[in-house]
Amino acid sequence: MEKYTNVELMICMAARLVEDERTVFVGYGMPQIAAILAQRLYAPNIIQVYEYGAVGPEVATPFRRNMMADARNSYRALAWTTMNPIMWMASAGYIDYGFLGAAQLDPYGNINSTMIGGTYERPGRRFTGSGGGNEVASLCLRTVILMRHQKRKFVEKVEFITSPGYLDGSPGARERAGLPRDGGPYRVVTDKAIFDYDEETRRMRLIGLAPGTTVDGVLAEMGFEPLVAPADELMLMEPPRLAELEMLREDIDPDRVIIGRVG
Amino acid sequence: MQRAIEDTFKVLESGQAQVLLQDVDDVRAWMRDNKSRALVDKRMTEQEAVSRFVHDGAYLSYDLSSMVRGLASLEREVVRQGIRDLWVAAKFTLLDTTILVAGGCVSKIDVGFAGLGRTLFKAIEQGRVQIFDWSNGTLALRHLAGAMGVPFLPTRSLGGTDTFKHSGAKLIEEPFTGKRVVLVPAVNPDVAIIHVNQADIYGNARIFGPSITPVETAMASKRVVLSTEEIIETEQIRRSPNRTTIPYFLVDAVVLAPYGAHPGTCPGLYAYDAEHLDEFFAATTDEAMQVYLDKYVYGVASHQEYLEVIGIEKLLSLREAERIREGYYV
Numbered sequence: 001m002e003k004y005t006n007v008e009l010m011i012c013m014a015a016r017l018v019e020d021e022r023t024v025f026v027g028y029g030m031p032q033i034a035a036i037l038a039q040r041l042y043a044p045n046i047i048q049v050y051e052y053g054a055v056g057p058e059v060a061t062p063f064r065r066n067m068m069a070d071a072r073n074s075y076r077a078l079a080w081t082t083m084n085p086i087m088w089m090a091s092a093g094y095i096d097y098g099f100l101g102a103a104q105l106d107p108y109g110n111i112n113s114t115m116i117g118g119t120y121e122r123p124g125r126r127f128t129g130s131g132g133g134n135e136v137a138s139l140c141l142r143t144v145i146l147m148r149h150q151k152r153k154f155v156e157k158v159e160f161i162t163s164p165g166y167l168d169g170s171p172g173a174r175e176r177a178g179l180p181r182d183g184g185p186y187r188v189v190t191d192k193a194i195f196d197y198d199e200e201t202r203r204m205r206l207i208g209l210a211p212g213t214t215v216d217g218v219l220a221e222m223g224f225e226p227l228v229a230p231a232d233e234l235m236l237m238e239p240p241r242l243a244e245l246e247m248l249r250e251d252i253d254p255d256r257v258i259i260g261r262v263g
Numbered sequence: 264m265q266r267a268i269e270d271t272f273k274v275l276e277s278g279q280a281q282v283l284l285q286d287v288d289d290v291r292a293w294m295r296d297n298k299s300r301a302l303v304d305k306r307m308t309e310q311e312a313v314s315r316f317v318h319d320g321a322y323l324s325y326d327l328s329s330m331v332r333g334l335a336s337l338e339r340e341v342v343r344q345g346i347r348d349l350w351v352a353a354k355f356t357l358l359d360t361t362i363l364v365a366g367g368c369v370s371k372i373d374v375g376f377a378g379l380g381r382t383l384f385k386a387i388e389q390g391r392v393q394i395f396d397w398s399n400g401t402l403a404l405r406h407l408a409g410a411m412g413v414p415f416l417p418t419r420s421l422g423g424t425d426t427f428k429h430s431g432a433k434l435i436e437e438p439f440t441g442k443r444v445v446l447v448p449a450v451n452p453d454v455a456i457i458h459v460n461q462a463d464i465y466g467n468a469r470i471f472g473p474s475i476t477p478v479e480t481a482m483a484s485k486r487v488v489l490s491t492e493e494i495i496e497t498e499q500i501r502r503s504p505n506r507t508t509i510p511y512f513l514v515d516a517v518v519l520a521p522y523g524a525h526p527g528t529c530p531g532l533y534a535y536d537a538e539h540l541d542e543f544f545a546a547t548t549d550e551a552m553q554v555y556l557d558k559y560v561y562g563v564a565s566h567q568e569y570l571e572v573i574g575i576e577k578l579l580s581l582r583e584a585e586r587i588r589e590g591y592y593v
Contacts, residue, residue, distance in 0.1 A: 052355055052473050053328075060587065066537065068329045068330065069328040069473065071531060071590075074473055082477070083475045087403065091419045114396060123387065126387040127384070128376050129374040129394075129398075131355075131398070134400070138420035162425065163426070173423065174422075177424075177427075178421070178445045
């Protein structure tokens with residue numbers, strides 16, 4: 001059986017999630033690659049939307065490091081516009097999916113990509129900040145979070161809420177904060193598992209296992225305990241298919257900038 | 264019902280950030296009195312443009328799109344002239360805030376996306392620059408408010424987060440339907456730097472391709488310095504009015520700067536310089552960044568000398584590597 005990297009696994013699992021004929025807000029790296037893979041294999045009519053103003057580009061692969069907003073990223077788009085109109089689309093209810101990464105994630109899908117440790121004025125470790133992440137998490141109808149499955153990333157409380165999940169999980173929390181009535185985290189895809197969010201408690205819930213993973217193995221690498229779907233409902237995710245790996249390695253990211261190399 | 268909603272139109276929560284607030288009528292008066300509508304030849308060197316329009320303590324907004332039409336050569340000139348104490352809007356940028364911070368030019372940053380580079384994050388961690396967190400979308404919206412001449416604009420984002428708490432936004436119940444929304448204050452930068460594809464000598468400018476907030480930034484800012492890949496005739500502007508991005512009376516200076524976005528890309532003209540970017544990102548210590556700055560900023564007197572250091576072979580290869588022209592120049 002073909003070996004694959006953790007990133008390839010996450011990208012394949014995320015690519016299979018996206019329904020066709022939907023709009024997908026994507027950013028640099030894994031989200032871009034997952035959307036391109038989905039488009040090539042499963043959902044040819046999805047519209048990628050980028051905060052820098054490209055609507056529905058046919059991204060010119062192969063992927064290159066630092067490829068964001070350039071001619072290849074924007075190639076043969078349906079429309080080129082600017083940042084404000086893109087955010088209006090999300091705000092007005094036109095953007096179905098938003099893909100995001102996270103440095104830290106809490107049980108209600110709140111994301112930290114700003115800082116860890118120290119104080120705000122003197123952070124231990126400072127990151128880039130929201131970028132477009134806060135808009136994606138606030139405004140897209142369904143947010144999909146892609147992140148490595150590491151214990152230190154799953155925390156009971158993030159040190160800084162950069163981008164909103166379900167906030168404190170209470171009913172109407174997002175609306176009280178000024179956010180739209182619908183929207184919020186939909187799935188979390190890691191290299192060990194897939195999670196959704198319980199409809200009532202808004203707590204993260206394990207619904208699928210990556211190949212070769214057990215429930216115990218997933219929970220052991222988390223700093224909080226998620227809900228767990230009943231055993232007979234837990235999905236066993238298929239490993240990356242040959243067609244997916246070929247598309248990734250030969251067409252989309254042959255330089256392995258994002259997908260990495262096996263062993 | 265109406266009376267009840269109007270009673271609740273009050274601020275529920277406020278972010279704690281310092282915000283550069285200005286009276287919108289003062290800004291309007293400034294634009295009325297200081298932005299000449301006369302057709303004057305605004306071409307000048309980058310040295311003159313920066314020394315005339317970028318001052319210590321200014322609020323500076325650069326409008327480019329990660330590695331597209333930026334790093335702008337004008338930003339290197341700002342570092343070269345040792346401008347200090349700038350408050351910058353870090354919109355959709357990767358290198359620009361980093362180089363300005365490395366050059367010691369920045370005291371405050373409104374963060375949409377802080378940028379990349381260890382030297383930048385270290386400066387923040389050590390308290391050498393003060394950060395106010397926003398988001399890409401709300402910074403874009405603040406420039407739109409500034410361009411509209413209104414004090415604020417509402418958004419359905421930002422609320423409920425620590426980003427909100429550390430921004431200068433406010434949460435209200437709006438007076439029409441009672442919905443909770445976040446308000447972000449307008450920003451009217453003292454000066455804007457924008458690299459464009461084409462401009463005439465008066466400042467009518469074209470940007471090809473998608474972009475961040477060039478029109479909003481140009482309209483909101485008190486002074487606008489453009490660098491352009493090429494100067495074109497006004498006749499060409501008038502033949503394709505649809506392609507004009509920025510009208511001339513918003514602009515104060517036009518600086519001719521071919522390859523003015525290097526090491527970034529100008530789509531349709533030249534690709535980004537991957538080797539140079541690697542060199543930039545490899546400068547993770549203050550010492551290494553000083554070496555980079557000495558080579559590419561302090562050690563050259565102008566953009567032309569910078570291009571000589573980059574070398575004709577490299578520049579031609581970047582032009583050759585940019586295979587896609589459709590949608591930009593075609």
